[in-house]
Every structure is written in C-alpha cells, then in structure tokens.
Amino acid sequence: MILFPAIDLKDGQCVRLKLGEMDSATVYNPDPAAQAKAFEDQGFEWLHVVDLNGAFEGQSVNGASVEAILKATTNPVQLGGGIRTLAHIESWLEKGLARVILGTVAVRDPDLVKEACRLFPGKIAVGIDAKGGKVAVEGWAEASTLGVVELAQKFEGAGVSAIIYTDIDRDGVLTGINWESTIGLADAVSIPVIASGGLASLADIVRMTMPDAQKLEGAISGRALYDGRIDPTEALAILKGEKAVPPAMFEEPRE
Numbered sequence: 658m659i660l661f662p663a664i665d666l667k668d669g670q671c672v673r674l675k676l677g678e679m680d681s682a683t684v685y686n687p688d689p690a691a692q693a694k695a696f697e698d699q700g701f702e703w704l705h706v707v708d709l710n711g712a713f714e715g716q717s718v719n720g721a722s723v724e725a726i727l728k729a730t731t732n733p734v735q736l737g738g739g740i741r742t743l744a745h746i747e748s749w750l751e752k753g754l755a756r757v758i759l760g761t762v763a764v765r766d767p768d769l770v771k772e773a774c775r776l777f778p779g780k781i782a783v784g785i786d787a788k789g790g791k792v793a794v795e796g797w798a799e800a801s802t803l804g805v806v807e808l809a810q811k812f813e814g815a816g817v818s819a820i821i822y823t824d825i826d827r828d829g830v831l832t833g834i835n836w837e838s839t840i841g842l843a844d845a846v847s848i849p850v851i852a853s854g855g856l857a858s859l860a861d862i863v864r865m866t867m868p869d870a871q872k873l874e875g876a877i878s879g880r881a882l883y884d885g886r887i888d889p890t891e892a893l894a895i896l897k898g899e900k901a902v903p904p905a906m907f908e909e910p911r912e
Contacts, residue, residue, distance in 0.1 A: 659875030711739025
C-alpha cells in the first residue's frame with residue numbers, strides 16, 4: 658500500500674486547491690524541487706505531481722518545475738495535467754517520469770490511451786476525476802456525461818497501470834476519502850486504483866489497512882501532509898505494519 662505525497666504545480670509553485678478551484682490556491686512551497694526532496698527524506702517512495710496550469714490549458718506549463726523535481730529526487734514520479742498527445746507522453750518518459758497520467762484525453766480519445774499503453778507498457782495511468790458521480794475534464798472545469806465505472810471499464814485489458822480516482826467534492830477540504838465510491842470502482846475493474854481527494858487524518862491511513870481497501874494500490878495525500886495533520890513517519894509505519902494502531906481508531910468504515 659503506497660502513500661503518494663502530492664505536489665500540485667501552479668505558476669511554478671507548490672500549491673493546494675480547494676474543490677479544484679484555481680482561485681483558491683494556497684502556496685505551500687515556492688520551491689517544488691526542494692519539496693520533492695523533503696518528501697523523499699521523510700521516507701516516501703513515490704511522488705504524485707500535477708501540472709494544474711497544464712490541466713486547464715491542455716499543454717505543459719510547469720515543465721521546468723517538473724524537470725527540477727526529477728533532478729531533485731530518486732523516487733519514481735507520476736505526472737498528470739495537460740498531457741494530450743503520444744509525442745508529449747514520449748517526451749516526458751524520456752525525461753525520466755515513471756508514469757504519465759492521462760485524464761481529459763482518456764475521455765476525448767480513449768484509443769490514444771490504448772495506443773500509449775501499447776507503446777509504453779507499464780507507464781500509462783488514467784486519471785478519473787469525478788464530480789457528482791460524473792467524470793470532469795479540462796482541469797475539472799467541464800463535466801462530461803460519463804460515469805466513473807463506465808469510463809474505467811473502457812480500459813480493461815488495455816494495459817493501464819493504474820487509475821487515479823479523485824472525488825472533486827472532497828479534494829482539499831479534509832473531509833476524508835470517499836471510500837465507498839473508491840472501493841466500488843476497484844471492485845468493478847481489474848486495474849489497480851489509487852484513491853485521491855479528501856485524505857484528512859491518520860484515521861484515513863488506518864482505513865487503508867482494512868481488508869476491503871487492500872485491493873487499492875494506495876492513496877494520495879496533499880493538504881493533510883502540508884498542514885501537519887498527518888505525521889509522515891507515523892503514517893508510513895502504520896502502512897508497513899510497523900506501528901500498532903490504537904483500538905479506538907478501528908472504527909466502522911467511513912464513506
């Protein structure tokens with residue numbers, strides 16, 4: 658079970674949004690590369706990066722910051738936001754990304770995603786961002802008519818390495834991951850699912866260790882790490898089974 662720390666890039670800075678609204682950005686670190694190195698030093702083994710400007714504009718905007726991150730950390734990095742062509746995918750993979758996340762293009766052109774999986778096996782993930790149960794595109798600015806499971810099932814057998822599922826209604830507001838929808842999606846497909854949006858406290862970390870969540874590849878954490886609501890050492894120890902969890906934290910699963 659992987660805990661992915663998140664670096665969201667806006668105008669070259671490490672920020673967090675609330676409910677996906679660009680004008681609600683809070684700057685947490687003006688130096689994304691230093692933040693990437695800090696996460697590695699804390700013991701994290703992966704890094705989740707999103708080019709927020711790129712997601713809205715349909716092209717890489719924070720490329721220099723992403724390249725600086727790749728130089729600053731030895732951890733594998735997955736990147737989403739504004740990646741829409743095979744040439745763009747290839748370019749990023751050549752620069753050292755472990756995995757490219759395709760979101761809007763997965764809705765607009767699923768055949769491109771399948772071709773990318775063929776050309777770059779094990780390197781392609783699909784980002785499914787949902788609002789009110791429907792898939793959102795163009796940096797969450799536009800809703801589609803597709804349901805989450807409907808979209809995910811389009812890629813069964815295509816070689817997608819993971820699905821990053823974000824509940825926009827919970828993103829950045831620290832209300833807890835939508836476990837019901839996330840685990841429901843994992844039940845509906847054979848592709849590994851990563852939970853995103855709303856991870857709030859150690860209670861969510863403990864929830865990741867429960868039997869029905871074991872089918873997930875992991876979860877992404879942003880604001881809770883930056884705000885200090887989650888202690889990295891304690892969280893990673895819990896996920897590795899190196900730290901006993903107080904019985905009081907084993908509550909009924911939260912949605």
